[in-house]
Amino acid sequence: MKRLLALVLVAVFGGSVLTACSTEPGVISGSQISIAQIGELNSINPDVSSDLTTAHNASELANLTTAKFFDLGATGELVANENLGSVEVSGAKQMRVTYTLSDTATWSDGVAIDSTDLALSFAAATSLGGSNFYSVRRDSGLQFAKIASIPKAGEKTLTLEFSSPVADYQTALTLSVAAHTVAAKAFGSSDAIAAKTAALNAIVNQDPTALDALAEAYRSGFDSWQGITDETLFVSSGAYRVSKVSGKTSVELVANTNYQNGHLPRVQTVTLKYYSDSTAAIAAMSSGDVDIATAEDSGIASLGDILGLVSTIKSPKVTSVVKSGASTEQVIFNFRSTSVFSPERNNQDPAAALAVRKAFLNLVPKNRIITGISQNYSVVSSDSLVFSSGMNYYASSVSENGLTEYLFQDVEKASELMEASGLELPRKVRVVFDTDNPRAQAAWILLRERALSAGFKLKDLSSQDPTQILASGEFDLYIGPRPVVSLPSENVFAITSSAIFGYTSAAVDGALEELALADNQRDRGAALAKLDKLLVADAYGMPLYEVPSLLVYADRIEGFVPSAYADSATWGYQNWVVEPTPKG
Structure with a gap:
């Protein structure tokens, strides 16, 4: 769980001589970049992640292989991608959202992207008919939607009707894998049209057997643990498609020719290499094996130690950027019935x-x-459950949300509240955190020092992979990073829709509805500030501080633009320009 919410390698073909970088749009023949990723990737379907440790790597792959209706800009804002299509919303309390694909929207194999692909994306996110697709979007606002009118094969639109307003309708529908590819895997059809028809019939008729087959193909058919030899699975909607999978060690991607669904790629080959920890990734950069890497604390080294390693790199020349604001280290309660x-x-x-x-x-x-x-x-201290410190409404929300009451430890007050409860003391609290997260370990050590004096007996449930414990509900408290929910790239509805923490609140749902209905930044800020105050009043949890991210990139990459919070190594591929790699 080195990344929450909570997060892709080298075949080089090129000319025999080194030439200057091209300033003209288009793929630079023979160019290549290698990118370090921490942890593993379990599927080349980036909408599938079996645990929290691979979620970040799935999103990194999606930046390269998945076209989106809205992309993230340099400051983290949403930017419409008209090359792929458009998203139009009508109504207020009952939203109707129409997703329209452009006439030129196609998969990398030349098959048109159509309503069947959008319907499959919806089915996956909502576990349609009870079939579990293991989509990373299962807590998105799509859970409040239904298909408004029956789509037809070959059509370019899909309309959804939402039972209540949602804020993430622009980003919730994705094109991670092609319907004809999934259906071919599920039903054995090699013809794209026949496969699409079979997929659409399964979705429209909600045929349990057919949906289960689709779900199985969607969640398991793209597993990359042992490598993939079936190249039909490499079809993508993004600027790059997978060309080779080498088990758990690397994924090689090649630029899609005639790409029209979004920003044009410049680098021909991108290799994603997977390392056990940040120190190994930085060592690979020092030896010239990778060009871009992100890093954060691990069980082996702190961020300060990693920065020290970066400073020792003399060749190749590199640049490092440290930013925060994408996630915060938090203490979050479990609200499920099994929790104390x-x-x-x-x-x-x-x-x-x-x-x-x-x-x-x-x-x-x-x-x-x-x-x-x-x-x-x-x-940077975080005093908001909703905003990061660099946001416009952070200061005003912090002045009113009530978290300043908990800035300093007050064991006496905690003890008084517990004694007044009339409950049997001490209350046993099962605490889960990632053992590879030294920040959480430090918090745990300080937290347990005086817990008994306050009426609590803490039990350590830490694990290298706490996913199963979190999913089981057999815990009381979680310590670790969580994404800043007000970021455009995040799903704010996960606050009340997360099955892990089980939090529900009618008042919070009302604030989320106000947020979804907000049509300007002022109203949106007010709704988020109200949400912040409600969560604090309900003792949802406590933000501790903003988690810093380190981004390191080789100076040979011209035009490199860091992601808004330095938390992505694959964002901004359209800016990368490198000289071709000579044969040798």
Whole structure:
């Protein structure tokens, strides 16, 4: 879980001599870039991730292989991609959203992208008919939608009707894999039209057997653990398509010829290489094996240590950028019935459960945690469950949300609240965090020091991969990074739709509806500030500090533009310009 919310290698063909970089649009023949990724990739379908550790790598692959209706700009804003199509919304309380594909929208194999592909994307995100596609979008606003009119094969539009307003309708529908590819895998049809028809019939008729077959092909048919030899699975909608999969070590991609679905690629070959930790990735950069890498704390080295390693690289010349604001380290309660912080475990009394959560927040030594982390490198305190510190409405929200009450540890107040609860003490709290996250480990050590004095007995459930524990619900508290939910790239509805934490609130749902209906930045900011205040009042959890990300890139890449929060190594591919690599 080195990345939350919570996060792709080298065949080089080119001319025999080195030439100057091209300034003309188009792919530079013989050019190649290698990119370091931390952890593993379990599927070349970037909409599928079996655990939190691979989610970031899936999104990194999607930046290259998936065309989107809206892309992220240099400052993290959403930018419409008219090359792929358009998204139009009508209605307010009951939204109708029409996704229209351009006439030129095609898959890399030349098959047109149509309504069947959009319908499959919807089916995957919503686990249509109870068939689990394992989509990373399962908590998106699409869960409130239904297909408004029956799509027909070959059509270029799909209209969805939402039972309540949602804020992520522009980004929730994706084109990660082709319907004809998935259906061919599921039903054995080699003809694209026949495969599309079979997929569409399964979706429209909600045929359980056919949907299960589609779901199985979608979630398992693109597994990359042992390599992939079936090149029909390499079809993509993005600027690049997979050309080779070497098990868990690397994925090689090649620029799509005649690409018209978005920003044009410049580099011909991109290789994504997978490393066990950030130190290995930086070592690979030092030896010239990779050109771009992102890094953060790991169980082996702190970010400060990694920055020290970067400073020792003399050749090739590299540039490093450290930013924060995409995610925050948080302490989040489990609200499911199995948790000690739920009403079910507090005499079925929501008020009693709230008092226990507030008592625990008073126990959290936030200021000491930040001071300890800052001994290795500077971090920015986060005092909002919704905003990052660089956002326009952060300061005004922080002044009113109520989190300043918990800035300093107050064991006496926590103890008073627990004694007043009338519950049997101490309350046992199962704490889960990633053992490869040294920040969470440091927070755990400080948290447990005085827990017993406040009426809590903490149990360590840490793991190298806490995914199964989180999914089971058999935990009470989570410590780790979570994405800043107000970012355009994130799904704010995950607050109340996440099956992991089980949080529900009618008041918060109302604020989310106001957010979805907001048609200007001022109203959007007000709705998010209201959401922030409601979450604090409900003792949802506590933000600790913004998690810094390190992005390192070789100076040989001309025109390189870092992603808004330095958390992506694959964003901005259209800016990359490198000289062709000579044969040799």
